[in-house]
Amino acid sequence: MNKKIEVHIVDRSDMLLPTFPKKVQEVVKEKIYKSNVILHLNEEVKEIKDTQLITKKGLTLDYDLILWAGGPVSNQMYKDAGMSVDEKGYMVVNQFLQNIDFEYIFGAGDCISIQNFSQMKKVGVYAIKEAPYLWRNILNYFYCKSLESYTPQN
Structure with missing residues (x-):
């Protein structure tokens, strides 16, 4: 199958990596543009449904896969999408970092x-330790292989 792949980055900030030094921002932005990634700054996700992501400004993107990097805050989107959340609104996952309601959704970090x-x-060390499990489990899920169990360190 020869499907054209498009990669979009949607960010609510009006600049890329606002907390990083200017030089880092410039280097990353240059690499993004050279790689044909489409950057949508000053946009915020309003809704994700079926195969479309819709922003608050009305941008509609069709998708096959979404990687959501939401930062160290809970998001009402999880509950609105029918996912189980804990008492603080964080998405609940199992030991495979897999959403407990939708097996094709994975999450890690904060x-x-x-x-x-x-x-x-909610500290970064867990996200760093979870990352390799998350990556392998996403790949294993797509290739119908067994998932690896993650156990947080003490």
Whole structure:
């Protein structure tokens, strides 16, 4: 199948990587433009449904896959989409970092709460440790292979 792949980055900020030094912003922005990634700054996701992402300004993007990097805050979107959330609104995942309601949705880092580990603090070290499991489990899911269980460190 020869399907054209488009990559879009949607960010609510009016600049790329606003907390990083100007030189880092420039280098990353140049690499993004050279790679034909389409950047949508000053946009905010309003709704995700079926195969479309819709922004608050009315931009509509068709998608096959979404990678959501939402930062260390809970998001009402999880609950609105019918996902289980913990008492603070974080998406609940199982030991495979897989959403407990939708097996094809994965999460890691500060936007999730892992079943049976809800006492975990929202600190970056967990996201770093989860990243390899998340990546392998997404690939394994697509290739119908067994998922790897993640257990947070003490």
